[in-house]
Amino acid sequence: MTGEWMGYAAAALTTVSFLPQAVRTIRTRETHAISLWMYVLFTVGIACWFGYGIVLHSWPMIVSNAITFLLAAIILAFKLRHG
Template sequence: MLEVLGYLAGGLTTLAFVPQVVQIYKTKSAKDVSLAMFLLFTMGVIMWLGYGLMTHSFPVVAANAVTLLLSLVILFFKYKYRDIA
């Protein structure tokens, strides 16, 4: 039961980033995304992923591996769609 809760929590928090990725891709704009926040968030996700690996917690590893991928996509879009004025 505890592991199921971990998978559900990880799945929901990971899926929460999908609409942001889709929105940025559709609008070709990431100007409203805070670069500082996403850099800090990405560092935290990397640390959670490391924690999950060290504690052999597959729900933590799975959720943070996918979240890291989504976060890196958002950071890539932030760079790709930056205003060069």
Template sequence: MESASTLGFIAGILTTVAFIPQVVKIWKTKHATDISLGMFAIFSGGVLMWLFYGIEIDAMPVIVANAITLGLSMTILIFKIKYK
């Protein structure tokens, strides 16, 4: 694997894993009132665009990181709506 792809995977892992504590915290506390619905909706849209971009340029680090991040972000959005 070339160094640019390795760097991309490491960056993707770090930025994706950053969302896991928030998902776990909301899931455990059943409390999401401090989460901004607008911010996560806009963010999710941006991540979806990054995913499409990664697919378009066939960049696996971008595809994998953004697919997982989109799932985590959508989970937070669902929790936000569910635990209003």
């Protein structure tokens, strides 16, 4: 399909984007400017995307959301710990 590449680019970019934030948060332990509610809602939301991917038997959804869930959960854990 013509625009299929856009879906792959979208999935790759939004998945990989949480990596620099996770690295920065792990390194600096600086979390004050980060919204707790963002990461609570986002992490639960990504768990739902993961579950929906299982319902649809969609491996790209399952894999990309598993990675994003892990990264978002790390950031959330640091936020909960360091405030």
